[in-house]
Amino acid sequence: MGKNISGVVTGVNGNLVFVKVDGSIKKNEVGYILVDGKKLKGEIIRINNGVASMQIYEMTEGIKVGDKAEFTNELMSVRLGPGLLSRVFDGLQNPLPELAEKCGFFLERGEYLNPIPDKDWEFTPKVKAGDTVMPADTLGTVPEGLFEHRIMVPFGLKNVRWTVEKIAEKGTYNVEDTIAVIKDDKGNTKELSMVFSWPIKKAITNYEKRLRPDEPLITKIRCIDTFLPVAKGGTFCVPGPFGAGKTVLQHMEAKNTDVDIVIVAACGERAGEVVEILKEFPELTDPRTGRSLMERTIIICNTSSMPVASREASVYTAITLAEYYRQMGLNVLMLADSTSRWAQAMREMSGRLEEIPGEEAFPAYLESVIASFYERAGKVRLRTGEIASVTIGGTVSPAGGNFEEPVTQATLKVVGAFHGLSRERSDARKYPAIHPIDSWSKYKGIVDMEKVEHAREILVRSIEINQMMMVVGEEGTSNEDYILYQKGELLDAVYLQQNSFDPIDASCDTDRQKYVFGLLYTILTENYSFTSKREIRLFFNQLRQELLDWHTTAFDTKEFYDQEQVIKDFYLKKVIK
């Protein structure tokens, strides 16, 4: 790596430290400030007249002019290898439970632990000496929880073609043991262990082809899967004012979504919410595998009280891990909560750097940074022919709940689905509070598009009639319109709303959704005969009640079909033949 470059601190401003350097440094290189025997990690974000501006990932109290700094010649990176699943890291990939063991209740600064556990793994080689391999090719596998974790040729090797000189035999090896030696055409050899590094701000692109995201990602949330679908390898965003249920919705997605791995980046949000995942997920079973939900989850947790600079790094750490597992042929969902905090971290840095501010003091490069982040999602075909994907879902916390602000607008430009949460719906306890009309999706769902469109029209009409009734009153509304209004309300109450606390209603799988939507669609498109508005109201109240009871019966059981019969008997009485 060459000689270590060092420098001297010349100034401190918040979490920005200025270092005078002699010698060669590069932008975005990682360096450390030496304070009281501790090394505080930072990244060079600007170089000006031989003075490097470093953003420090820790609190900067106690740093003084004249303190030493040293540089690593490496970009901000994460370590990739077996043993990452079910773990909890901070934004710099420090394992938090291990840190707690070492330091106790508080996060001591300047403590960095190895994210890859020092563990032995059962290695099975997949190549033999003499084989030609390329970066990201599989050398062998180790079993990690549910998956065959692939030990791959490091992605970043400059040369493309390598020959396997030596490969370890099947057996147990430590994660840091050399398991292979490879040689390029010039005769340079490289020893490989199960672990390697990758810079977090660079996308991993060792796949054959990027494909169009056209396969629905099942979240088991009716409102999303039927009306506002997300695709595997797609992107979606969830903006909403505080208290509208962004985080609860994301937790539901993290629990129920039909993917192999979920990576949750709690970025600048409440620590309590992360604790909920930490304590709750290990107890829940993943219905797909019957194992603990935690086994498919990684949490990157940089809560709001942790240093701002590492908050910015945390979303990149998360997406890099997602891409790493995608290279193993898996479908990964990455959830970022919340991207606004990440944008605010950029704003704070930009302000300290005295850059010319853009709208609401966000930096001018905000849009391009957000766009390139979401572009890291994608469905790809690997060189092995497998199809794998990374789906990104980000929440946005717009100031004042106003979607016209820069972060929401920049996000909406690049995502494929928009699940906007509304204050009115959450105030009325209509959860999930996704606004069914304002939100949109460009992906294909699980139910026939025409029927969905028709149901949506009923909803739109219902809302219009409701608004009209505000002006002309119930008595000024025709019975036909009033029925249509009640139909829309019914659709909202029994389909769009979902009780995330009911063990059965909380996750509604594809078959059930199709089945329930089928019946509901028939109910909505029938013509009914009533004599009074009172009768209409009573009829729909009763129907709503029966349908809600139906949601709490397990699918494909006797109770389910019994209740279905009750519903049919009830509504058919009023249908005009």
Place this chain on the structure above:
Amino acid sequence: MQKIYTKIESIVGNVVVVKADGVRNGDLAMVGNSFANVIKLDNDRVYLQVFSGTQGISTTDPVKFLGKPMMVSYSDKLLGRVFNGAGMPRDKGPELTDNMIVIGGPSANPAKRIVPKKMIRTGIPMIDMFNTLVESQKLPIFSVSGEPYNELLARIAMQAEVDIIVLGGMGLKHDDYLFFKDTLEKSGAMGHTVMFIHTASDPTVECTLVPDMSLAVAEKFALDGKKVLVLLTDMTNYADAQKETAITMEQVPSNRGYPGDLYSCLASRYEKAVAFEGSGSITILSVTTMPGDDVTHPVPDNTGYITEGQYYLKNGRIEPFGSLSRLKQNVNKDTRDDHRALMDAMIKLYSSYNESLEKKSMGFMMSEWDEKLLKYGELFESKLMDLSVNISLEEALDLGWEILAECFEPNETGLKTNLISERWPKKV
């Protein structure tokens, strides 16, 4: 060893600049007779924020660096005492200097937190039943100026069962300070209370120190296994003080003049609310006044994103809409089996009541359904929402069923059939 500098280069706002070396970021200094702390270093130029303000400071005043960060004394001697924002006694008691602890320390490791499970009973139905307060929660009261928010805060403090109360007052009117002091003394709670009070006439910088002081002390008590309730009033004054400092430091403002790091500033304070594994807890109840009743104002807006819910105080009542306790799910499943369902149903109906009320005010004919809702809404407001109501959670739930039965048929409530058959009051 301690060098004294006597050449102040510039004085802008509350910040003075002096040339010195070997000074550490965040350290404490004396400028004249006032404390100050280092907020920025630029080669040999040291930027100091003077706590008592820079009025009357001369360029030749002595500047002395103390070589340590801002600290506060921690011991049981704190109890029953009142201090100002710089940690100096406000009452007639002695200055405390033993066992000094650093303020604004590092954040708690999320892996060491536990999921809060204990309800804090307040006897206020709008809190206990609809938005339960939970131990280790951070919850602000959003209020318009003029609402009885300090009274509400004091009442919750009196009724909540906690070991220690820490009151942080920022920009408090002197009357309000006396009100808290009298209330606490009268109820005998003063013996387990510490107060850090900054009144409206005190220097601005001290205002920004009050939350850090209060929370540093609270944290130590919590680590000693105590249940601590921290009351902070009013956080909007704190944010305004931060704004003042940021503007004089020529920081680029982000929204309505507030600094870009307002969110981080508030978050690092509120996040001190915690339940430690195997030890005590900190619950934070604060007041955020909303200028012009505007919840999108940067202070309440940022606060809402940080805290675990909020209570809206409006027209002397805690509004059910907008008020939210995010942690209530952790506790309301274990209170009584009908708690959650009843709560949701009653709120949905109350929301419909408001629609009917709107229609009525526009002069529409009220349908039979509207009449039912109107009756319900009035009962709901008088029997449950009124702040003077002081009943236990169980009584409140029973009352809820009675109100429903008085106004509606069972299938109009949207409640599940099995709950209705179990709980619906029999007609007399």
